[in-house]
Amino acid sequence: MTDSYLNFANSPVGGKLADVLGLPKPMVLERYKAGQPVIKGSVLLGGGTNAPLLETLAGIFKRIGAQTVAHAQLPQWTPIANQAGLMSGRWGVDGQPGEKVKALVFDATGLVDSSESEALYQFFHDAARSVLPCGRVVILGRPPELCRTPRQATIQRALEGLSRSLAKELKKAIAVQLVYVAEGAEGQLESTLRFLLSPRSAYVSAQVVRVGAPVGEGAAPADWSKPLAGKKVLVTGASRGIGASIAEVMAQEGATVICLDIPQAQASLDEVAAKIGGSTIALDIGAADAPQLLVDAAKADGGWDVVVHNAGITRDKTIANMKEHFWQMVVNVNLSTQERINDALVESGALKAGGRIVCVSSISGIAGNLGQTNYALSKAGVVGMVQSTAPIFAKKGITINAVAPGFIETQMTAAVPFAIREAGRRMNSMSQGGLPQDVAQAIAWFASPASNGLTGNVVRVCGQSLIGA
Amino acid sequence: MTDSYLNFANSPVGGKLADVLGLPKPMVLERYKAGQPVIKGSVLLGGGTNAPLLETLAGIFKRIGAQTVAHAQLPQWTPIANQAGLMSGRWGVDGQPGEKVKALVFDATGLVDSSESEALYQFFHDAARSVLPCGRVVILGRPPELCRTPRQATIQRALEGLSRSLAKELKKAIAVQLVYVAEGAEGQLESTLRFLLSPRSAYVSAQVVRVGAPVGEGAAPADWSKPLAGKKVLVTGASRGIGASIAEVMAQEGATVICLDIPQAQASLDEVAAKIGGSTIALDIGAADAPQLLVDAAKADGGWDVVVHNAGITRDKTIANMKEHFWQMVVNVNLSTQERINDALVESGALKAGGRIVCVSSISGIAGNLGQTNYALSKAGVVGMVQSTAPIFAKKGITINAVAPGFIETQMTAAVPFAIREAGRRMNSMSQGGLPQDVAQAIAWFASPASNGLTGNVVRVCGQSLIGA
Numbered sequence: 001m002t003d004s005y006l007n008f009a010n011s012p013v014g015g016k017l018a019d020v021l022g023l024p025k026p027m028v029l030e031r032y033k034a035g036q037p038v039i040k041g042s043v044l045l046g047g048g049t050n051a052p053l054l055e056t057l058a059g060i061f062k063r064i065g066a067q068t069v070a071h072a073q074l075p076q077w078t079p080i081a082n083q084a085g086l087m088s089g090r091w092g093v094d095g096q097p098g099e100k101v102k103a104l105v106f107d108a109t110g111l112v113d114s115s116e117s118e119a120l121y122q123f124f125h126d127a128a129r130s131v132l133p134c135g136r137v138v139i140l141g142r143p144p145e146l147c148r149t150p151r152q153a154t155i156q157r158a159l160e161g162l163s164r165s166l167a168k169e170l171k172k173a174i175a176v177q178l179v180y181v182a183e184g185a186e187g188q189l190e191s192t193l194r195f196l197l198s199p200r201s202a203y204v205s206a207q208v209v210r211v212g213a214p215v216g217e218g219a220a221p222a223d224w225s226k227p228l229a230g231k232k233v234l235v236t237g238a239s240r241g242i243g244a245s246i247a248e249v250m251a252q253e254g255a256t257v258i259c260l261d262i263p264q265a266q267a268s269l270d271e272v273a274a275k276i277g278g279s280t281i282a283l284d285i286g287a288a289d290a291p292q293l294l295v296d297a298a299k300a301d302g303g304w305d306v307v308v309h310n311a312g313i314t315r316d317k318t319i320a321n322m323k324e325h326f327w328q329m330v331v332n333v334n335l336s337t338q339e340r341i342n343d344a345l346v347e348s349g350a351l352k353a354g355g356r357i358v359c360v361s362s363i364s365g366i367a368g369n370l371g372q373t374n375y376a377l378s379k380a381g382v383v384g385m386v387q388s389t390a391p392i393f394a395k396k397g398i399t400i401n402a403v404a405p406g407f408i409e410t411q412m413t414a415a416v417p418f419a420i421r422e423a424g425r426r427m428n429s430m431s432q433g434g435l436p437q438d439v440a441q442a443i444a445w446f447a448s449p450a451s452n453g454l455t456g457n458v459v460r461v462c463g464q465s466l467i468g469a
Numbered sequence: 470m471t472d473s474y475l476n477f478a479n480s481p482v483g484g485k486l487a488d489v490l491g492l493p494k495p496m497v498l499e500r501y502k503a504g505q506p507v508i509k510g511s512v513l514l515g516g517g518t519n520a521p522l523l524e525t526l527a528g529i530f531k532r533i534g535a536q537t538v539a540h541a542q543l544p545q546w547t548p549i550a551n552q553a554g555l556m557s558g559r560w561g562v563d564g565q566p567g568e569k570v571k572a573l574v575f576d577a578t579g580l581v582d583s584s585e586s587e588a589l590y591q592f593f594h595d596a597a598r599s600v601l602p603c604g605r606v607v608i609l610g611r612p613p614e615l616c617r618t619p620r621q622a623t624i625q626r627a628l629e630g631l632s633r634s635l636a637k638e639l640k641k642a643i644a645v646q647l648v649y650v651a652e653g654a655e656g657q658l659e660s661t662l663r664f665l666l667s668p669r670s671a672y673v674s675a676q677v678v679r680v681g682a683p684v685g686e687g688a689a690p691a692d693w694s695k696p697l698a699g700k701k702v703l704v705t706g707a708s709r710g711i712g713a714s715i716a717e718v719m720a721q722e723g724a725t726v727i728c729l730d731i732p733q734a735q736a737s738l739d740e741v742a743a744k745i746g747g748s749t750i751a752l753d754i755g756a757a758d759a760p761q762l763l764v765d766a767a768k769a770d771g772g773w774d775v776v777v778h779n780a781g782i783t784r785d786k787t788i789a790n791m792k793e794h795f796w797q798m799v800v801n802v803n804l805s806t807q808e809r810i811n812d813a814l815v816e817s818g819a820l821k822a823g824g825r826i827v828c829v830s831s832i833s834g835i836a837g838n839l840g841q842t843n844y845a846l847s848k849a850g851v852v853g854m855v856q857s858t859a860p861i862f863a864k865k866g867i868t869i870n871a872v873a874p875g876f877i878e879t880q881m882t883a884a885v886p887f888a889i890r891e892a893g894r895r896m897n898s899m900s901q902g903g904l905p906q907d908v909a910q911a912i913a914w915f916a917s918p919a920s921n922g923l924t925g926n927v928v929r930v931c932g933q934s935l936i937g938a
Contacts, residue, residue, distance in 0.1 A: 114805045114850055121788070121796040124842070128789040150857035151808060157853025158804065161845030164837025164938060169787050206837065206938070318638050319590070320597040327590040335627065336583045339620060367937055368633025368675060373593070376630030381583055384626025388619035468836055468937015469633060469675070 003409060003425060006432050026431035027173040029202040030134040032441060034225065034252060038198045041102025041132055042067035044091050046123030047074050050110030053140055056186040057105065058084035060193055069098060071123050097126060103136040103197050108159055109181060111141075112152040120162060133172040136197050139163050143180040143210055156180070160208060167206035167464045168429055175205035182212045188453020194224065195445040203434035204442060206464035211453040216354045216397025218452035227448040229254030232304045234294075236285055237311030239265035241410040242360075244272045245436035246310055249444050251276035255306070258297075260285070285311055286333045291344035298350035306356045306447045307345060309338045312378075314412075316371040327374045334378035339385055342400070346393055357393070358446045359386055359402040360439070363462055366404055367469045379404075383458050390456035399455035401446040406462025407433040430463035472878060472894060475901050495900035496642040498671040499603040501910060503694065503721060507667045510571025510601055511536035513560050515592030516543050519579030522609055525655040526574065527553035529662055538567060540592050566595060572605040572666050577628055578650060580610075581621040589631060602641040605666050608632050609658075612649040612679055625649070629677060636675035636933045637898055644674035651681045657922020663693065664914040672903035673911060675933035680922040685823045685866025687921035696917040698723030701773045703763075705754055706780030708734035710879040711829075713741045714905035715779055718913050720745035724775070727766075729754070754780055755802045760813035767819035775825045775916045776814060778807045781847075783881075785840040796843045803847035808854055811869070815862055826862070827915045828855055828871040829908070832931055835873055836938045848873075852927050859925035868924035870915040875931025876902040899932035 006026050008014035018025050043066050047054065054077060061068050062084045069091035070077035081088035092098035104127050108120065120139075131137065139159055147153035159178050167176035177196050181189055188211050195201050196209075221227035233250045237243035238259035247257045257278035261269045266282045273280045281297060283290055298304045312334045315326035338359065345351040364372050365379025386402045393400050407413060407424035413433065416424070425433045439461050446454060475495050477483035487494050512535050516523065523546060530537050531553045538560035539546035550557035561567035573596050577589065600606065608628055616622035628647050636645035646665050650658055657680050664670050665678075690696035702719045706712035707728035716726045726747035730738045735751045742749045750766060752759060767773045781803045784795035807828065814820040833841050834848025855871045862869050876882060876893035882902065885893070894902045908930050915923060 114800060114808060114847075117800050117846060118793070118797065120846070121791070121793060121843075124788045125791060125793075125796075128787070144853055144857060147857065150854065150861060153857035154804070154808060154850050154853040157856065158846045158850030160852075160938075161834045161837060161847070161849025162842055164849075165833075165839065165842040165845040166788070166837075168837055168839040169842065318597070319593045319635070322590070322594060324587070324590060324594075327594075328587065331583060331586050335623070339583060339623060364634075365630045367935075368630060368635075368637055370634065370637040373631050373634040373638065374590075376634040377586060377589070377627045378583075378630070380630025380633075381623050381627030383629075384613050384623040385619065387626065388613060388616065388622035392619060466836075466936055468935075469629075 003432055024426050024431035027133055029173055029430065030199040031202050031437065032199040036199065038064045038194050039066050039102050042069055042099065043103045043105055044069050044071060044101040044127055045074055045077055045105050046071040047107035048110040048116060048119045051107040052109050053107045053181065053186060054080045056189060057107065058086055060190050062086045064194060069101065071126065073119060073122055097130050100130050100132050102132050104131060106139045108139055108141045111155045112149065114155045114158060117155060124166065128170060131170060131174050135174040137166060137170065137174060137176040138193065138196050139178050141178060141180050143182055146182055164206045173430055175201060178208045180208065180210045185211050185213055185453050188214055188218065190220065191445065191448050191450035192454065200441040200445065203430060203438035203463050204459065204461050205429055207459045209459060210457055214452045215394045215399050215455050216452055219449045221450055226254035227450060231255045231306060232258065232301060233306040233308065233447065234258045234260060234304050235308045235310055236260045238272055239269040241412060242408060242436040242439050243310040246308055246440040246443055247272055247278060248276055249437060249440035251278065253444050285337050285341065290337065291340045294341055295344050295348045295350045298345060303350055303352040305352055307351060308443055309359045312360060314372065314375050318371055319373045322374065330374040331378050334375065335381040342389065346396060346398060351398060353397040354449065355398040356447045357398065357400040358443045359400065361402045361404040361458060363404055363406045363460065363465055363467060367467050386458060387456050394455055399452060401454055401457045403439055403442045404458055404460045405434065405439050406460060406465040408439060409433045409435055427467065428463035428465040432463065434461055434463060472901055493895055493900035496602055498642055498899065499668040500671050500906065501668040507533045507663050508535050508571050511538055511568065512572045512574055513538050513540060513570040513596055514543055514546055514574050515540040516576035517579040517585060517588045520576040521578050522576045522650065522655060523549045525658060526576065527555055529659050531555045533663060538570065540595065542588060542591055566599050569599050569601050571601050573600060574607045575609065577608055577610045580624045581618065583624045583627060586624060593635065597639060600639060600643050604643045606635060606639065606643060606645040607662065607665050608647045610647060610649050612651055615651055633675045642899055644670060647677045649677065649679045654680050654682055654922050657683055657687065660914065660917050660919035661923065669910040669914065672899060672907035672932050673928065673930050674898055676928045678928060679926055683921045684863045684868050684924050685921055688918045690919060695723035696919060700724045700775060701727065701770060702775040702777065702916065703727045703729060703773050704777045704779055705729045707741055708738040710881065711877060711905040711908050712779040715777055715909040715912055716741055716747060717745055718906060718909035720747060722913050754806050754810065759806065760809045763810055764813050764817045764819045767814065772819055772821040774821055776820060777912055778828045781829060783841065783844050787840055788842045791843065799843040800847050803844065804850040811858065815865060815867060820867060822866040823918065824867040825916045826867065826869040827912045828869065830871045830873040830927055832873055832875045832929065832934055832936060836936050855927060856925050863924055868921060870923055870926045872908055872911045873927055873929045874903065874908050875929060875934040877908060878902045878904055896936065897932035897934040901932065903930055903932060
C-alpha cells in the first residue's frame with residue numbers, strides 16, 4: 001500500500017541520491033480534492049491553420065474559469081476568446097517562450113493531410129519546456145474511421161504516435177491524451193475536457209478517447225462538482241480496495257450509492273456504506289439468479305442510473321496447472337455474469353434511460369499475462385462486451401465504457417513479491433503505481449450525465465505503462 | 470549485429486549458469502530455409518462443440534502435407550480428415566496427453582457465448598506442455614466487429630486475452646497467434662496458416678490477423694515455395710539492413726526485384742541487386758517528382774505487382790531540441806511520400822490489379838517513444854494510411870498491409886548503447902531481437918498472390934515485445 005521509494009525520492013536527501021545514481025524520480029501526483037478548480041494555472045492553445053474547435057473551447061474554458069493564452073500560430077484565438085467573455089493573451093514574444101502553463105491544448109481537428117503536420121511541431125517544440133509539473137496536454141482530433149478522405153484519416157491517426165511519444169518525453173508527471181471528437185459532437189466534449197485537464201486524471205496518460213454523437217439526452221450538471229446529484233449508483237465489489245474507493249468517489253460526486261459484495265464481506269461492506277450514507281446488497285453476483293435479484297432490487301429502488309461492474313476475481317496459475325473450476329469461476333464472475341446482468345438491467349428498464357454502465361477491464365486483458373489465461377480472457381472479453389453492446393444500449397440512451405487499470409496500490413498488489421511489485425510500479429511514465437481513487441475518478445467521468453458522448457471507450461488508468469500489446 | 474548473450478545462453482556452460490542465476494534463456498529460433506516443409510512435426514487440433522472450419526482445415530493440412538491428431542473434444546475430426554485424404558489419429562488416451570506436437574490449432578469460430586469458454590480451457594490445459602520448442606499455436610476466431618450478437622462478439626474478442634497470455638506462458642520460443650476469419654473467407658485462410666505454422670514466422674507472436682473477403686482474384690501459387698514467380702516487386706531502401714533482406718527474400722520467393730535507394734547508396738544497392746539478379750533505381754523518394762518518376766518506371770517495366778515501402782529514416786531528438794527540417798524530413802520520407810506514391814501508382818494503374826502494397830510501421834508508431842515524436846507520428850500515420858486506403862484500393866483489387874518491427878538486429882540497432890540494446894533484446898517473449906529476414910518473411914506473406922484475404926492488417930514482428938500502447 002505504501003510506495004516507500006516514492007517517499008524516499010521526494011525527500012531532500014533521497015532526491016539527490018536518486019539524481020546521482022540515475023534512478024527514476026517519481027513525483028507525488030497532484031490529486032483532486034473537493035472544491036478545487038478544474039485547473040490551477042493557465043492553458044496554452046495551439047492549432048492548425050484551420051482550427052474548427054476554437055469556439056467550442058472558448059465556451060468550455062469560460063465555464064471552467066480557466067485562464068488561456070494563445071501560441072503565435074493561433075492569432076484568431078483572441079477575438080474568439082473575447083467573444084466568449086474570456087480573458088486571454090498571446091503567449092511569448094518575438095519567438096521567445098512565454099509564461100509557464102498548466103496545460104497545452106492543440107486543436108488538430110482541422111488537419112487534413114500529413115504535409116500539414118508542421119503546425120504540431122511548431123507548437124510542441126516551442127511549448128514542451130513550458131509545462132508545469134503534473135501538467136496536462138490534450139490533442140484534439142477527428143476519429144480516423146469517420147474522416148472524409150484517406151489523407152485526413154492518416155494524419156488524424158498519426159496523432160496517436162505523437163501523443164504517446166510526448167507522454168513519454170515530457171516527464172514531470174505531465175499527462176498527454178488524444179481526444180477524437182466526431183464532427184457534430186463538439187457539444188459532448190466538456191465533461192471529457194474537464195476530466196483530462198484536472199487532477200482527477202492524475203494517473204491517466206497516453207490514452208485515446210472518442211467523443212461521439214450524443215447517446216440519449218445529455219445534461220450539463222447544475223453543479224459540476226456534484227454531477228451525480230440525485231443519481232443512484234450500484235457499485236459491485238464495494239467492500240474494499242478499488243471498489244470502496246469507487247463508492248466513496250461516487251458519493252462525493254453527489255450520488256446515492258448501493259454497495260454490493262458477497263455475503264462473506266458484509267461487515268466491511270456495511271462500514272463502507274455507513275461512511276457514505278449508502279445502502280448495501282450482499283449477493284454473489286456469480287449466482288444464476290443474481291441478474292433477476294438485481295432487477296428486482298433496482299425496481300424496488302425506483303430504478304438505477306449507474307452500474308459499476310467493479311467486482312472481479314483472480315485465480316492465477318499457468319493453464320497447464322489450472323483447475324477447471326478456477327477457469328470457470330473467473331470467466332463467470334468477471335465476464336459472463338456481467339453480460340447477463342447488463343442485459344437484464346437494460347431490457348427490464350431497471351437501469352433507466354440515460355443510464356451508464358462502467359466496467360473494469362485490465363492491462364492483463366489488453367496485453368495478456370503469464371499465469372492469467374482465465375483472467376486475461378475475461379478482461380479482454382469485457383472490452384468486447386463494451387464495444388459490442390455500446391450501439392445496442394445506445395438505442396435506450398445508455399452508455400457503456402470501461403477503465404483498464406495498470407498497477408494500482410491495493411491490498412492485492414501489496415501481497416505481490418517485492419521485485420515484481422517494484423517493476424510494476426516503475427515501468428510506466430509516472431514511475432509509480434496508481435491509487436484506487438485514480439480508477440474511481442475515471443469511472444466517475446464515464447458515469448457523469450454530461451458524458452453522453454462517451455460510449456464504447458476503453459481507457460487505461462496506468463500512468464502510460466510500458467506494457468502493452 | 471551479434472547477440473553474444475544468445476550464443477552464451479545456448480552453450481553447455483552458459484546454459485547451466487543462466488539456470489542458476491535465473492537469467493533469461495533465449496532459444497535459437499528455427500528459421501525457414503528453402504525447400505523445407507511448412508511444419509516439421511504434427512498438428513494437434515481442438516475446437517468448440519461447433520467447429521465450422523474443420524473441413525477448410527483438413528483441405529489445407531492435406532495440401533501442406535501435415536500430420537494431424539485430434540484432441541478428445543474433437544471426435545468429428547477423424548472422418549473429416551479421412552474424407553480429405555489426410556492421415557489422422559486421436560491424441561492421448563484415457564485423459565493422458567499424447568505425443569509431443571509442433572503446433573496446436575484451435576477452431577474457436579463456433580463459440581457464440583462466454584459460457585462456452587471451457588472448451589478452450591480443456592484443450593490448452595491438456596496440450597500446453599506438449600508443444601515442441603519453436604512450436605506454433607493458432608487460435609481461429611470470427612472478427613468481433615462482424616459478429617451477429619454481442620455475446621458472440623464478446624467471446625470472440627476475449628480470445629485476444631487468452632492468446633496473448635499463452636504467448637507469454639508457453640515459452641520455448643513458441644509463437645501464439647489469433648486469426649479472425651470472416652464468414653465466407655475460409656478460402657482465403659491458407660496463405661496465412663502456412664505462414665504462421667512455419668519457421669517463416671519465427672519472430673511473430675501474440676498477433677491478431679484478420680482474414681476477410683477476397684480482394685480481387687486470388688490465386689493459389691503453382692508452387693508454394695515460389696509464390697512470387699513472375700511478379701515484379703519494388704523494394705525501397707533496399708541497399709542494406711532490413712531492405713536488403715526483403716529484396717533477397719522476395720527473389721528467393723521467385724520475384725524479379727527492383728531495388729531502390731538514394732543515389733548516395735548506389736554502390737551497395739548495385740551489390741544487392743547483382744546478388745539476386747534484380748534491377749536498381751537510384752532515387753530520393755522524398756523528392757516532389759518521385760511519384761511520377763516511379764509511375765513512369767513501372768509503366769516502362771510493364772507494370773509492377775508489389776510495392777514494399779521499406780525506406781524510412783530517423784532523426785531522433787526530444788521535440789524541444791528538434792530542428793524543424795528534421796521533423797519535416799522524417800514525416801515526408803516515412804509518410805507523406807508514401808501516400809503520394811501509393812496514390813500515383815494505384816490511380817495510374819502502374820501497380821497492377823491484384824497488386825500488393827506492404828508498408829513498414831514500427832513499435833514506436835504504436836507505443837510512442839521518447840525522442841521520436843517525428844518518427845512515431847510518421848509510423849502511426851502508416852497505420853492510418855493502411856487502414857484508410859485499404860477499402861479504396863480494394864476496389865482495384867489491391868491490398869495494403871503493414872508490418873511493425875520491434876527490436877531487429879541491424880547496423881542501426883548495433884549502434885545503440887549497450888544497456889538500451891540489451892533491454893530491447895530481452896524485453897519480449899523470445900528474450901532476443903529479431904533478424905531482418907523475420908521482417909522480410911512477414912512482408913513476403915502479405916505480398917503473396919494467395920494473400921488476397923489480407924488487407925488493412927498491421928502485424929508486429931517483435932517476439933511479443935513487452936512494450937505496447
